[in-house]
Amino acid sequence: MVGTGPGSDSGGNAERHCPWCGSPATTFVSRGYTGPTDETNQYFTCEGCGRTTFELVAKTAREMRLGRFKPGDFYQDRANRTRYQISRVLRVGSNEFLIYLKPLPPAEKRRVGATDDLESPI
Numbered sequence: 001m002v003g004t005g006p007g008s009d010s011g012g013n014a015e016r017h018c019p020w021c022g023s024p025a026t027t028f029v030s031r032g033y034t035g036p037t038d039e040t041n042q043y044f045t046c047e048g049c050g051r052t053t054f055e056l057v058a059k060t061a062r063e064m065r066l067g068r069f070k071p072g073d074f075y076q077d078r079a080n081r082t083r084y085q086i087s088r089v090l091r092v093g094s095n096e097f098l099i100y101l102k103p104l105p106p107a108e109k110r111r112v113g114a115t116d117d118l119e120s121p122i
């Protein structure tokens with residue numbers, strides 16, 4: 001997994017632009033199984049502004065109760081000072097939930113359309 005090839009067989013491998021600065025220089029990290037880490041979240045990092053953009057975050061049932069996450073709510077990432085809207089919440093195990101996030105860039109940079117492109121299977 002060097003990342004130089006097109007990787008056309010992995011599906012949903014579209015180029016990701018940083019929602020915060022618009023840079024196409026992003027590095028995608030897939031959730032879990034294939035990566036070099038035991039990453040439970042799915043995200044990409046931007047070389048332009050250095051921010052991390054989450055697409056999926058995993059939460060335990062306890063964290064779900066404490067955070068009261070539900071679709072349509074806002075999700076704040078304090079570490080990166082970014083903001084998302086929760087597009088859906090999926091239960092994936094007896095004690096694990098996945099939260100699908102849609103970045104909410106500052107209003108002046110908001111793009112029209114393409115609001116729900118997180119529907120592709122994991």
Ligand SMILES: [Zn+2]
Nearest residue numbers: 018021046049
């Ligand atoms: Zn950026």
